[in-house]
Amino acid sequence: MELKVNNVYKNYKKTLSTGKKEKVTIVKGVSLTVKEKECIGIIGESGSGKSTLGRLIIGFEKPDKGTVLLNGEDLTQSKNRVLKKNISVVFQDYTSSVNPRFKVKNILAEPIKKFDKVNKSEIKKKSIGLLEKVGLNENFLERYPHELSGGQLQRVCIARAIATNPKIIVLDEAISSLDVSIQVQVLDLLIQLKNEMDISYIFITHDLTAITYICDQVIFFKEGNIVEQVNDMKNLKNVKEAYSKELLNAAKKMNEGEGLHDIQRIS
Numbered sequence: 001m002e003l004k005v006n007n008v009y010k011n012y013k014k015t016l017s018t019g020k021k022e023k024v025t026i027v028k029g030v031s032l033t034v035k036e037k038e039c040i041g042i043i044g045e046s047g048s049g050k051s052t053l054g055r056l057i058i059g060f061e062k063p064d065k066g067t068v069l070l071n072g073e074d075l076t077q078s079k080n081r082v083l084k085k086n087i088s089v090v091f092q093d094y095t096s097s098v099n100p101r102f103k104v105k106n107i108l109a110e111p112i113k114k115f116d117k118v119n120k121s122e123i124k125k126k127s128i129g130l131l132e133k134v135g136l137n138e139n140f141l142e143r144y145p146h147e148l149s150g151g152q153l154q155r156v157c158i159a160r161a162i163a164t165n166p167k168i169i170v171l172d173e174a175i176s177s178l179d180v181s182i183q184v185q186v187l188d189l190l191i192q193l194k195n196e197m198d199i200s201y202i203f204i205t206h207d208l209t210a211i212t213y214i215c216d217q218v219i220f221f222k223e224g225n226i227v228e229q230v231n232d233m234k235n236l237k238n239v240k241e242a243y244s245k246e247l248l249n250a251a252k253k254m255n256e257g258e259g260l261h262d263i264q265r266i267s
């Protein structure tokens with residue numbers, strides 16, 4: 001499995017104060033490769049285009065230029081269902097990414113039914129298996145999202161994301177809304193699933209500490225571009241670009257101030 005993002009561009013229309021519309025380029029010729037079982041972190045300031053890049057990768061939006069290839073096949077063009085089931089996403093806002101009127105069993109049934117012909121009892125069995133994989137159990141099937149803690153609901157979202165046995169998951173600020181102690185648990189779960197299911201992650205975040213915990217590589221992203229890429233986390237301290245250094249220093253300060261060093265694996 002290999003995901004290749006080739007020279008991808010994305011434009012949006014921005015409305016000016018005069019009422020006129022202007023084209024702005026948010027992603028400006030990004031290329032990256034994600035190999036099997038790899039976790040690539042994407043870190044950058046707010047508004048730099050990280051989530052837009054994530055949406056292009058999962059196919060929620062089409063690039064204006066460039067390609068996203070999974071094993072050589074273009075994900076942005078493909079109607080190939082098998083290809084689509086190989087890529088999945090977990091968002092930061094777990095409350096709005098599930099339908100509040102759906103019970104957990106309905107949330108999990110959706111992706112299961114989408115790609116495979118399965119009967120009710122098979123769906124239930126698969127749903128229980130998924131809940132167990134993310135550290136929950138059968139008792140959660142009949143619960144509504146508001147009856148779950150943030151950490152539990154994000155686990156359900158992760159269960160939904162792995163339901164189709166994807167090869168790639170885009171994690172867009174997936175742990176940012178959780179308490180720090182819960183963040184560590186969810187990161188550990190993600191590491192475990194990655195190893196068990198041979199999944200690759202694209203981990204979009206503001207949080208360098210979380211990146212050092214889970215990622216093998218990190219991309220520093222600014223104004224729609226890759227400013228620097230570190231391919232071996234051991235070299236993180238030796239970044240060359242001022243922007244990367246600034247983000248590293250900000251993370252260091254936050255760790256000192258807020259005790260987040262608890263989740264630091266590489267310091």
Ligand SMILES: Nc1ncnc2c1ncn2[C@@H]1O[C@H](COP(=O)(O)OP(=O)(O)OP(=O)(O)O)[C@@H](O)[C@H]1O
Nearest residue numbers: 012013026044045046047048049050051052053206
């Ligand atoms: N659908 C859209 N239409 C117009 N502009 C958009 C759209 N989506 C995003 N943008 C703009 O693109 C820019 C990048 O947004 P994006 O959410 O990708 O950044 P980000 O790096 O993920 O930010 P954050 O870290 O704050 O989530 C922002 O200026 C945003 O306003």
